[in-house]
Amino acid sequence: MASTMTYENKRGPLVLNRYELIERIGSGGFSTVYRARDHKMGRDVAVKAVRRTEELGDRATREARAAAQLGHPHIVTVFELAEDEDDVYLVSELVEGDTLTCHIADGSLSDRDCLEMALQVLDALDHAHERGVIHRDIKPDNLMLAGNHHLRVKVMDFGIAQLENTQRITRQGDVVGTISYMSPEQADGFTVDSATDVYSTALTLYECLAGSHPFRGGTAAEIVGRIQAGAPPLSQARPDLPLELSELLDEAMEPDPRLRIGLKSFVVGLEEILPELSPDDRATTVLRRSDQTRPSAYQDLAGEYGYVAARAANGSLAALLGWAALYGTELYPSAWRLPLLLASALGVALLPRVGLAALLALTIAPVFSFSVGAGILLAPLALGYFLIFGLLWPRTALLPVLATALGTIGLGLTYPGISGASGRLRSGLALAGIGAASFGIFQLVSGASPLDYFGLPNNYGLRTELAGEYNPWEAAKILASPFEAQPVLLMQPIIWLAASLPAAILITRRRYFMDVTGLLLVNGIVAGGYFALSFAFPDYRLPVEAFLKSFVLCVIIQFGLLFMSPRSSRQPLSPP
16 A cells, blocks of 8 residues: 555656656666556566667667567566667566575575576576577576575566677676676677576576685686686585586586587486485585584595596596497507597597597497498497487496496496496486496307306307398397397396495485495395396206305495595584
């Protein structure tokens, strides 16, 4: 009632013969935001007036008009876009709440809140990108958090960013307030696409979790230089968070937009990590000096070089696969082999997705040379695997190579626990099953005998039968023949997949009790699964003595790796 009296007794200026400007609620270098009253619809709205200049062209106005057609629960609804001789007006719903900037400043968001916020923003951006609209200015000031009991994000200023940026770039100094959130290609003045919004969203999430902006401060040139160099890993500021989150943000903030993770892959990665975060831990709470635990020298080294070690491990797996393709066949000239091997390993270590694509081509070519039919079978499977695992989880996509390598030296039973603990739930289970299948097929094709853990003779001669086979149907029948003769061979992927489940759920390298419990369950399922084969298949007998020797050694190695691996336990938090 009081606000109604204000409108009646003290009328403000009228815009577009409809909107009464009540009060100014925000302003920037070229725009001002007002709370206004829409007298035609009888509601409060927000009116943003962007001052017209010579640089403001028809293209910017068209883009803003296109953005005004968006309709999404996490995008501020735009009611009207109009202009006069002096200004362009964007009339939108009035959202009551505080910007993300305010929440970062007061530390009111939990780690889980931050990821949920980012997922809502990405959902809104996905809606806009499908309609050809790029925001260009994702930052905490443009994200409004509404609602008291449930986190609800509203992305503001869709379309207006292009109106303002068209003018900002013409005056040095006006750009500094926003340039901190620009992608490298945007700061350099290149054409931007959806990758720019992914970068800015990741940077905003980084600031929420770290409590500070990695690039802010200094002149525009200094900020651009830091943007081009890249942000330090989030794990340096928040070692208590999952390392996978730090790696995911690194991929989303990749300076080269061509190598940056896509929006949908970014969403998948965040959704995988979200269950690990507590809704109670505050993202920006600072530890008191007395609460902090002094890390050991080993933990210091692990924190400093853990990211490098992960890349080196990925490169090593690429080298193993590349070695088999280059030195296991006669397709490649001897002078090419070492350079190609080093290039493939470095490519996967430094640029995982590009390196994996190159490694895929390098590996499949010898298969076609050996057996066209087998190559036709393998190529679509390898391409599908790359499109799923290579693009979504490039850091763990080569883990099945480890299954074959470990199995070749008799340590394959360590793999279910490793794959489950290395991946998230879905990816960990899939990698365990795929690793077991690839190990089994490798043994059959390579002629290894007896087949590890089963103790069965490998007298199928697959390598000889596949050589020179052009018909993919015949090649498929040749590959299936051992499984038809001995159905028990189909059980190894199932056992390994089931055994990886407790590892994926329980092993987080944060609490020893949970980790040990997970590892005990992993090995219990492995042992139980193999011993149950004799009951499920009456004609089969497990070589118990040989199996137990390998199993016990693998258990010892797994527990050794568990207790040697760096811990990622959460630090005690200061009271608010």
